[in-house]
Amino acid sequence: EAQVTQNPRYLITVTGKKLTVTCSQNMNHEYMSWYRQDPGLGLRQIYYSMNVEVTDKGDVPEGYKVSRKEKRNFPLILESPSPNQTSLYFCASSFQGLAGDEQYFGPGTRLTVT
Amino acid sequence: GQSLEQPSEVTAVEGAIVQINCTYQTSGFYGLSWYQQHDGGAPTFLSYNALDGLEETGRFSSFLSRSDSYGYLLLQELQMKDSASYFCAVRDDKIIFGKGTRLHILP
Numbered sequence: 001e002a003q004v005t006q007n008p009r010y011l012i013t014v015t016g017k018k019l020t021v022t023c024s025q026n027m028n029h030e031y032m033s034w035y036r037q038d039p040g041l042g043l044r045q046i047y048y049s050m051n052v053e054v055t056d057k058g059d060v061p062e063g064y065k066v067s068r069k070e071k072r073n074f075p076l077i078l079e080s081p082s083p084n085q086t087s088l089y090f091c092a093s094s095f096q097g098l099a100g101d102e103q104y105f106g107p108g109t110r111l112t113v114t
Numbered sequence: 115g116q117s118l119e120q121p122s123e124v125t126a127v128e129g130a131i132v133q134i135n136c137t138y139q140t141s142g143f144y145g146l147s148w149y150q151q152h153d154g155g156a157p158t159f160l161s162y163n164a165l166d167g168l169e170e171t172g173r174f175s176s177f178l179s180r181s182d183s184y185g186y187l188l189l190q191e192l193q194m195k196d197s198a199s200y201f202c203a204v205r206d207d208k209i210i211f212g213k214g215t216r217l218h219i220l221p
Contacts, residue, residue: 042211043211043214045211056208057208058208090156100164103157104159
């Protein structure tokens with residue numbers, strides 16, 4: 001089954017404790033992206049990757065890191081989480097990242113930072 | 115800067131037609147996409163318009179006017195399962211989403 005998976009689905013952590021949210025897709029997509037979703041603000045892009053070893057900042061990259069060492073994986077790293085990073089996070093992938101490409105979203109990771 | 119504007123909420127009656135508008139202001143423009151998101155779920159792709167005009171996919175249609183920087187999503191024969199949030203999105207280098215329109219459907 002074609003899908004994007006994220007882990008963990010739920011995470012409660014404390015300020016400053018490094019964490020990683022994994023994202024994996026099995027569709028051989030070149031383009032992958034991370035979003036955060038907050039009430040009233042919609043989806044905001046954090047980072048994106050056009051292909052292996054190619055990453056770029058989205059609209060809200062501060063406080064986040066990503067890496068793309070393999071085509072299928074695109075982990076999101078919070079080196080020192082803060083309460084303002086409490087949010088719902090979505091990973092997405094698409095074939096080539098062209099404007100009309102359908103993005104496939106993972107199920108989401110709900111992160112709480114206390 | 116880049117921005118997309120869409121109404122925060124729309125209410126319609128089951129079986130009716132509803133239009134969700136989206137106006138955009140972007141430095142570059144390659145087309146307008148629409149996504150649906152049910153409560154507790156992930157966004158799913160509905161449609162994409164690169165050129166002016168109407169694209170129809172079943173009960174859903176999407177329209178784009180590049181000269182007006184405007185598009186809309188048209189939902190016909192509304193069903194209760196269409197109750198969801200709808201997002202327009204554009205891509206320049208980054209992908210920018212609107213804040214979403216919550217569609218309420220009354221029986």
